[in-house]
Amino acid sequence: MNEPIVIVGAGLGGIRLAENLRNGGYDGDVVLLGQESHPPYDRPPLSKTVVTGDDERVDLKPSEFYADKNIDLRTGTRVVAVDPEAHTVTVVHDGETSAVSYGTLVLATGLVARRFPGTDADVRGIHVIRTIEDALALRADAASATRAAVIGAGFIGCEVAASLRKLELPVTLIEPAPTPLAVAVGATIGEMITRLHREADVDLRVGTGVDNLVVADGAVSGVELSDGSTVDADLVVVGIGGYPDLDYLDGSGLELAPREAGGGIACDGVGRAADDVYALGDAANWTDAHGDHKRVEHWNHVVDQAAIVASALLGHPITHQAVPYFWSDQYGLKIQMLGAPQNDDDVHVVDDDGRRFLAYYSRDGILTGVVGAGRVGKLMKTRPHLLTPTPIAALLGE
Numbered sequence: 001m002n003e004p005i006v007i008v009g010a011g012l013g014g015i016r017l018a019e020n021l022r023n024g025g026y027d028g029d030v031v032l033l034g035q036e037s038h039p040p041y042d043r044p045p046l047s048k049t050v051v052t053g054d055d056e057r058v059d060l061k062p063s064e065f066y067a068d069k070n071i072d073l074r075t076g077t078r079v080v081a082v083d084p085e086a087h088t089v090t091v092v093h094d095g096e097t098s099a100v101s102y103g104t105l106v107l108a109t110g111l112v113a114r115r116f117p118g119t120d121a122d123v124r125g126i127h128v129i130r131t132i133e134d135a136l137a138l139r140a141d142a143a144s145a146t147r148a149a150v151i152g153a154g155f156i157g158c159e160v161a162a163s164l165r166k167l168e169l170p171v172t173l174i175e176p177a178p179t180p181l182a183v184a185v186g187a188t189i190g191e192m193i194t195r196l197h198r199e200a201d202v203d204l205r206v207g208t209g210v211d212n213l214v215v216a217d218g219a220v221s222g223v224e225l226s227d228g229s230t231v232d233a234d235l236v237v238v239g240i241g242g243y244p245d246l247d248y249l250d251g252s253g254l255e256l257a258p259r260e261a262g263g264g265i266a267c268d269g270v271g272r273a274a275d276d277v278y279a280l281g282d283a284a285n286w287t288d289a290h291g292d293h294k295r296v297e298h299w300n301h302v303v304d305q306a307a308i309v310a311s312a313l314l315g316h317p318i319t320h321q322a323v324p325y326f327w328s329d330q331y332g333l334k335i336q337m338l339g340a341p342q343n344d345d346d347v348h349v350v351d352d353d354g355r356r357f358l359a360y361y362s363r364d365g366i367l368t369g370v371v372g373a374g375r376v377g378k379l380m381k382t383r384p385h386l387l388t389p390t391p392i393a394a395l396l397g398e
């Protein structure tokens with residue numbers, strides 16, 4: 001009997017791969033191992049509609065999906081070791097340790113949220129946001145909080161700030177960089193997104209880090225900033241990113257990408273990490289078309305990788321033509337980016353009403369990306385231009 005395809009990580013990447021395998025005609029065994037107690041669920045709503053209470057639906061598939069597709073989903077099952085030579089993983093379920101054999105192994109174990117140093121202990125009012133439990137706990141605390149501070153104005157920090165403002169909590173958003181989101185979208189566009197927060201009366205503290213969290217009687221009461229000021233807050237959200245927790249690969253011999261290349265499981269351009277071992281999603285670091293290692297933490301990127309790995313496993317040609325894409329929802333606007341512009345690319349703002357905007361990026365006269373807020377249709381129309389080299393002058397009508 002052929003050994004199954006075993007997927008570790010029952011999140012977005014894991015379930016998409018399992019589904020693609022079935023849709024692609026694979027009729028062997030598929031085992032999906034997940035340490036959380038839930039079937040696969042979606043994370044983008046966690047910082048948005050789950051925090052605001054507008055919509056709590058996060059399941060990626062209806063409950064009957066797993067039986068219908070003959071996918072052996074094992075929740076509450078943590079993989080603690082991988083042995084590529086023996087083709088086994090060691091799992092812990094309900095305190096019992098056992099081995100699961102695989103023919104092919106796919107690792108899709110995502111990230112864990114980074115906590116503020118020294119706050120691992122159970123201090124009331126301090127939150128991170130990676131799991132559904134995190135989001136529900138944040139929402140519950142927000143209901144009785146009087147003042148919130150969000151540490152880190154990346155996309156998730158900005159979304160949480162917007163969600164807490166929707167709940168009418170006063171919010172201070174703290175960011176060490178001079179312009180929020182500049183690393184992702186450049187300083188010009190970062191500023192155009194930041195103005196949404198100013199308009200919503202978020203107290204923005206940029207160019208300053210956090211030295212310490214003030215804790216009294218087991219609860220947080222404020223945030224001490226490196227500029228010497230203190231922000232009062234009985235709700236603190238730490239939005240300083242996440243990291244792949246890959247301790248379970250210790251001793252496996254699998255290669256990890258260097259930290260300066262983003263860390264994660266080192267893979268080739270189709271997700272292959274070793275013989276019969278693949279990795280995808282937030283935890284994986286694939287080699288890009290230029291031979292560089294890159295780890296990306298965006299929903300569509302995970303979906304694209306799941307399609308590519310499925311094709312590789314099924315021996316199908318890899319025809320998928322991905323244009324990098326991500327979105328964020330803040331203050332009722334959909335902020336989207338297509339392409340992969342670099343930080344110092346030229347920026348051409350072509351439409352701006354003070355809130356909604358559309359801008360192109362170019363390098364050496366060629367379009368490299370498009371970013372917009374509240375301009376969904378116009379932005380998506382530019383996608384074909386990113387599949388072939390397109391002179392920016394043609395789009396600007398010069």
Ligand SMILES: Cc1cc2nc3c(=O)[nH]c(=O)nc-3n(C[C@H](O)[C@H](O)[C@H](O)COP(=O)(O)OP(=O)(O)OC[C@H]3O[C@@H](n4cnc5c(N)ncnc54)[C@H](O)[C@@H]3O)c2cc1C
Binds near residue numbers: 042111129325
């Ligand atoms: C709050 C939030 C908001 C987001 N919003 C957006 C957005 O607006 N737009 C966008 O493009 N992207 C967004 N993202 C990013 C997107 O959700 C992720 O890129 C995507 O979820 C990654 O999928 P994944 O399968 O790699 O990992 P995950 O979805 O994290 O799934 C990994 C699973 O593996 C499990 N696991 C880990 N280790 C083990 C182990 N040893 N054994 C068994 N199971 C294990 C984890 O518990 C988890 O359930 C957001 C992410 C978060 C957290």
